Amino acid sequence: MFLKHIDLTTALRPSYLPDEDLLFVQDNVGLYEGKFKLPNQQNGQVYLTSHRICYVDKAEPRKYSVALDLKDVERYEFYAGFLKSSPKVTLIPKATKRSSLQQRSPAHVAVPSRSGNSSPAHRQDGALRVSPVEPTPMSTATWVCTICSFSNPVPSNFDPTAANAHTPLPPCLACGIKPTLTLVLKAAISNASTRQPSSPALQTPLPVRPKQIADLTSAQSSGLTAPPRSSDPDASFHCPRCTFANHPSLLSCEICGAPLISHDIPTNLTQNPRPNTESPGPFLNSIAPAPTGLENPENVKLSFRRGGEKIFYERLKGCMTQRKWLLQNAPPIPKSSRSESTNSVPGAAGSSELERQRPKIGGIAGLERQTQAMRKNNEIVIGNAFEDLEALMASAKEIVALAESFAKQVKGAGGSSASENALLAESASQLGLITTKDIVGSDGGNSLYLSELARTLAEFLTDDRRGVLRKAGGVISLVDLWAMFNRARGGVELVSPADFEKAANLWEKLELPVRLRVFKSGVKVVQGKDRTDESTVRALLAWMKDLHEFPPDREVPWDWHEFGRGVTARDVAERFGWSIGVAEEELEMAEERGVLCREEGIEGLKFWENLIDTGEGKGYKDEATLKAELTLKMLKESGFI
């Protein structure tokens, strides 16, 4: 299924995967399936992340929100729009269900990749790149020469796990300057990490020769399909990069050094008379229609009704190149098994290898040899480790500086309690998915940014791990929240107070689980949606009733069984965990509702259960209402209404 239903957070945003990064948000986007509009997905926000494209419907977010994984995207096209037709980005899915066997058929490979529909699956070749039978896959990584910026291939015998300072490195093909080891090492590692995970994903190991790995990846990266015209193994074939006709037995192009496609394909594959590669039927059937009622999953179009398509396309492009989803389930960079590393290191390593194969020598001599071998191994391992470290050290300084400045900022908050600091540090790490102004489309003025900010805030507030609201007794003043939020951002991408307030005002409109509330004094607080004045009043009253039962701390002259006792804002703040400002406001709110009454004395303002108004005040209306009612009555009597 190409389009999948997705889970949304409390703030009605897609819940992200662990490593997922938000790249772009745009509203007013509609979905097309093929040529047809999807009826239920015509107005929503599109979130481009490093792994997915999520569509969140505006009207029915929980029902119609869908996402598609970028890893399933074969190609993407851009359509700039014409007259009344909005700009669109078309996403063409891969045919995941197809057998990867067919992919190797030369006939299929020869199909020009121009039309995504007729050969929807040639990218599937990725499945074959790494197969478990190959201990040393041919590397197609390239390193960019620092002198002339020519991209050179990493030598095929270069093993990143075993390489050290003495490993011979070929000079740059263009300028002849030798690269540094770290440069080549980095290139090899990044290549390995992007290539590795595709095989577990599809689990179709094929008995292919190592050479094939090279051709496939090159075909992929150059966007061309290498053309072995026939199954005749003797024919020369063209380099995908420079089109030079090479001898078939060559592994890399004589002219440009690009890895070449081999003709040594097992016969059963080459003979395969292109089964149903061209038939779209099984391909279409193999993909079940999405739950949203998609009939024709040949492609999905995003229609940008209010701009943003260009940035979206740019970011999508970047994202498809980076292919971060491969990293997500990538195993850590492969560690060399001891035998491998010893193998590739000449001299001492070779002897230990021999040792292992030889029958064991007993006695003291055997033990001695064993320890000797172990020591050597350790040496190699440590050497390797330091080689790796060297590569790391290049960027380590920056990272350390960054970490220090970050720690300083958190500490610099000063005066805040330890728990708050802990909260901040914790929050900061979770705020990676924050919306910033350059993530969202800029065209619709600030509104999209604000609504995204509102959602981010709602998530920040309702996140159970942080419990920002819970710790503040369910109510937090807007100013406190603003300060906390900006500090959690660690001094970057700060939110201006104006934007913050505007975003807070959007909560109600966006139906988020938090609300901004304005007390009559003008104090603005943030509270959960389920928290109403009634529930607050009920809680207050219940407490007041308790005070009739429990004797006050000190002797009071009045009958506390009858009247309870007066409470100050401070008492209330302590009891409910609110800030004093909030407590004052809540008490006044309750007073305004006639539930409490006040007592001003030398001890300050106290609030009591309202035993004054026991029904007498109910019928009371102030003069303005009386007047209005009178006018209405007179109008009615005179027949105007």
Add this chain to the structure above:
Amino acid sequence: MATSEGFQFPKEHSFPPFYTPQINLSTRHAQLTKWSSLILSYCRHHSIYRLSLSDATNSPSSPAYPLFNNEAINRRLSPSYVKEIVNFMKKDGRAEWYGSDKNEGGGGDVVWIYWRTPEEWAGVVEGWVEETGNKGQVMTVYELTEGETTRGSEFWGLDQELLIKAIQVLAKKGRAQTMGGEENLGVKFF
């Protein structure tokens, strides 16, 4: 419950917030209503017809002192709030600033507490005249308030000025006629 010479104070009288002017309008309305009925019943119990506010709030010798001062809970009503209560009662016709009818400006210290308004007193007097067959008789005000004939009636012992107000109400209705000078006012009932 504090009592003052047999008067049973309502429980609000010992409720501390009762002495603070309430902000909430309906609560305040209820508070004013309660105070006003408390003042009226207290004055009726003690046959108080007019009050000096400064005395009542400040000097313990005043008969109305326990009304505005609850020493048991150490709370007292502020003079300004007492004034407000009086003004509230005035709207209901239950109080009047002493001297306001004599063009002395009003708003002074002394206030009439009308647990019976002059009209009501007029009705009481009229009822007594009918009952006792004093129609057509001429009586002095002193006779009415202090005399032997009226002993036992409700207006015996009534403040003379208040009685004159009541008689003036009757005179306006044409049920009585005043005669004589200021000092010894006579009245004839019809």
